[in-house]
Amino acid sequence: MDLTGHLLVAMPAMGDLRFDRSVIYVCSHDAEGAMGLIVNKPAPSLTLKDVLDRVSGVDLEHDSDLGVHFGGPVQPERGFVLHSAEYRSVMQTLDVAGVFSMTATLDILEDIARGKGPEKALLMLGYAGWGAGQLESEIAQNGWLTCEASPEIVFDLPDADKWGAALSSLGIDPMVLSGSAGRA
Numbered sequence: 001m002d003l004t005g006h007l008l009v010a011m012p013a014m015g016d017l018r019f020d021r022s023v024i025y026v027c028s029h030d031a032e033g034a035m036g037l038i039v040n041k042p043a044p045s046l047t048l049k050d051v052l053d054r055v056s057g058v059d060l061e062h063d064s065d066l067g068v069h070f071g072g073p074v075q076p077e078r079g080f081v082l083h084s085a086e087y088r089s090v091m092q093t094l095d096v097a098g099v100f101s102m103t104a105t106l107d108i109l110e111d112i113a114r115g116k117g118p119e120k121a122l123l124m125l126g127y128a129g130w131g132a133g134q135l136e137s138e139i140a141q142n143g144w145l146t147c148e149a150s151p152e153i154v155f156d157l158p159d160a161d162k163w164g165a166a167l168s169s170l171g172i173d174p175m176v177l178s179g180s181a182g183r184a
Contacts, residue, residue: 005097040162071124087118120155
C-alpha cells in the first residue's frame, strides 16, 4: 500500500489530541515509513511575516493571506510549504502525485513574499512521521481513514471544513461516526 498523495482523515477514536479531527496530506509513504503534513490546523499566533522575520529578513512585499499551520509534532521548528505543482524552487521541490508539490527551502518563502510563489500554498511548521509499518498499524486499528486528495479540500476550503469534506468525499456523514471501534 502506497498512500503518497492521499489524505489521512483522523477517526473520532484517534486518542492523540494533536491529531483530533486532523486531515493529513501524505507527502511520502514507503516500506521505511511515512511523512505527512496536517492541512487543517492553523497556528493562529503566527503569521507569514513572523516566519519571514525569523528566518530570512525578507520583507513581505506582496499581500499574502498565507497562514501558518501546525504541520505535525516532529521538528516543529522546521518549515514546509505544500503547494500547487506549477511552482518549482530553484533549490529543491518534491513532486507529489502530479497535482501537489512540497518545498522545504527558504527560497519559496522569499518568492511568496515577493508575489512570485505558487498559485496555491499552505505553510506548515513541523510534520507528522511514522516508522516502518506504524501508519499501516494505525489504519488497521481504525485510527485513520484514507481518501484521494483534491486541491479543493487541501487549498480552497476553510480549515474547519476540511475534515468533514474529506469524510464526505468517502460518502461518510461525520455526524454518524462513533468514537469507539469494533470488529465483526
